[in-house]
Amino acid sequence: MDINFDLAVSNGLVYTNNGLKSIDIWIKEGRIAALGGPHRAAEKIDAQGMLVLPGCIDAHVHFRDPGPSYKEDWLSGSTASAAGGISTVIDQPNTDPRTLDRISFEMKLERARASSVVDYCINGGPGKIEELKKAGAQAIGEIFCYEHSDPEIVRILAETRRLGLLATIHAEDGSIIKEMAMALSSRQDPEVHSLARPVEAEVQAIEKVSGWSDRLHICHISSGQGLNLIERTRQEWTREETVAAEPKSAAHNNANSRLTCEVTPHHLLLNVMDYKKQGSLLKMNPPLRGKADSERLWEGLRTGSIDILASDHAPHLPEEKGEDIWEAPAGVPGVETMLPLMLFAVRRNLLRLDRLVDALATRPARIFGLAGKGAIKVGKDADLVIVDPKRVAEIRADRLHSRADWTPYEGMKAIFPRMTIIRGSVVWDDDLAVGPGYGRFQGAQLQ
Ligand SMILES: NC(=O)N[C@@H](CC(=O)O)C(=O)O
Numbered sequence: 001m002d003i004n005f006d007l008a009v010s011n012g013l014v015y016t017n018n019g020l021k022s023i024d025i026w027i028k029e030g031r032i033a034a035l036g037g038p039h040r041a042a043e044k045i046d047a048q049g050m051l052v053l054p055g056c057i058d059a060h061v062h063f064r065d066p067g068p069s070y071k072e073d074w075l076s077g078s079t080a081s082a083a084g085g086i087s088t089v090i091d092q093p094n095t096d097p098r099t100l101d102r103i104s105f106e107m108k109l110e111r112a113r114a115s116s117v118v119d120y121c122i123n124g125g126p127g128k129i130e131e132l133k134k135a136g137a138q139a140i141g142e143i144f145c146y147e148h149s150d151p152e153i154v155r156i157l158a159e160t161r162r163l164g165l166l167a168t169i170h171a172e173d174g175s176i177i178k179e180m181a182m183a184l185s186s187r188q189d190p191e192v193h194s195l196a197r198p199v200e201a202e203v204q205a206i207e208k209v210s211g212w213s214d215r216l217h218i219c220h221i222s223s224g225q226g227l228n229l230i231e232r233t234r235q236e237w238t239r240e241e242t243v244a245a246e247p248k249s250a251a252h253n254n255a256n257s258r259l260t261c262e263v264t265p266h267h268l269l270l271n272v273m274d275y276k277k278q279g280s281l282l283k284m285n286p287p288l289r290g291k292a293d294s295e296r297l298w299e300g301l302r303t304g305s306i307d308i309l310a311s312d313h314a315p316h317l318p319e320e321k322g323e324d325i326w327e328a329p330a331g332v333p334g335v336e337t338m339l340p341l342m343l344f345a346v347r348r349n350l351l352r353l354d355r356l357v358d359a360l361a362t363r364p365a366r367i368f369g370l371a372g373k374g375a376i377k378v379g380k381d382a383d384l385v386i387v388d389p390k391r392v393a394e395i396r397a398d399r400l401h402s403r404a405d406w407t408p409y410e411g412m413k414a415i416f417p418r419m420t421i422i423r424g425s426v427v428w429d430d431d432l433a434v435g436p437g438y439g440r441f442q443g444a445q446l447q
């Protein structure tokens with residue numbers, strides 16, 4: 001028999017579109033070329049006793065490069081990703097300079113090209129949207145609602161929609177935050193951050209943007225009320241669709257796929273009570289809420305009404321975060337711990353494995369238009385995560401790879417992947433196994 005394939009991943013329990021199967025994966029030229037054998041391959045990875053999942057997509061990371069790269073850069077951020085089973089990231093535009101036009105986009109692209117070890121997409125901010133589209137922006141956003149006036153947001157959403165791009169929204173209304181912050185300015189306890197950015201700010205922003213566009217992705221929802229509003233809006237949009245003269249058929253015209261949303265691990269696993277132990281380290285936007293909110297978010301993730309998990313990996317150094325609660329920068333790291341924490345959640349029966357794969361691979365690939373990614377299927381990129389479901393470990397910041405150098409999940413149990421494979425090459429095997437720049441741009445234009 002000829003050696004037809006470059007690599008075989010054998011004897012694993014493989015997550016296919018038809019469920020978990022004991023099946024061998026045959027890889028050629030970076031793609032999945034066959035499922036099931038027998039065939040012959042130049043190299044073989046024995047995945048006996050392992051789960052083999054599609055490589056995960058983190059649709060929301062802040063890699064700080066170009067910009068304050070002492071907090072993170074493309075190499076450190078992508079190494080953390082690979083170690084956490086993330087094979088593709090989508091980077092956000094609030095870098096320095098902000099990614100608002102072709103020049104700043106290309107500057108970031110060049111840095112990612114030189115350093116990223118995982119595949120990547122780059123979002124454009126609400127600047128020169130047409131230019132950003134041509135440069136290969138995956139989506140526009142996250143659009144920080146609290147940074148813009150209502151008419152500005154209306155204009156940004158209209159232009160984004162006209163150009164056929166997806167608008168991703170950081171839904172917090174600025175006027176509510178301003179008012180609350182003023183009223184609370186004498187308080188110094190960390191909880192004040194959650195009070196100054198109340199649930200109403202999230203609800204109000206979602207309410208507004210969903211009246212201004214009919215295709216939106218809401219980032220990092222934090223509250224039960226926010227989720228309830230998303231669900232109600234989908235129902236309204238569905239009713240409008242049913243009475244519309246032209247029946248809409250394509251999946252993208254369905255109200256459920258026109259209004260999508262994401263949740264972060266921190267809004268699921270942490271709540272305002274955790275300020276007691278971690279104080280201003282837990283300052284992030286949107287802020288932590290009560291336990292009832294987290295429970296409602298878990299429920300939304302389980303039912304699929306929350307489409308995807310995304311980390312909102314927002315690294316800052318602990319010494320910066322320890323400042324006065326009003327002055328501390330907002331954001332927590334999370335790209336490396338997301339899949340491991342959620343695999344442990346599956347073990348605890350908080351989430352089903354099929355929903356986890358849907359939320360970290362299938363749906364992000366669909367929502368962000370990554371046709372070659374998101375499934376173990378012939379023809380797709382051979383992006384695989386190999387997991388030993390029995391290997392439970394405690395999270396320790398000194399074993400993680402982000403320059404942030406701390407984690408809000410210290411001591412929590414998690415299941416880190418054994419190996420991450422991207423386009424048929426082992427990228428992570430308890431250590432980095434490729435050189436800087438292995439990752440490839442997944443944008444529409446410049447592949
Ligand atoms: N989530 C955060 O608290 N901070 C993010 C920005 C953002 O996503 O809002 C950051 O870039 O630091």
Ligand SMILES: [Zn+2]
Nearest residue numbers: 142170219285
């Ligand atoms: Zn945000």
Ligand SMILES: [Zn+2]
Nearest residue numbers: 060092142312
């Ligand atoms: Zn963000």
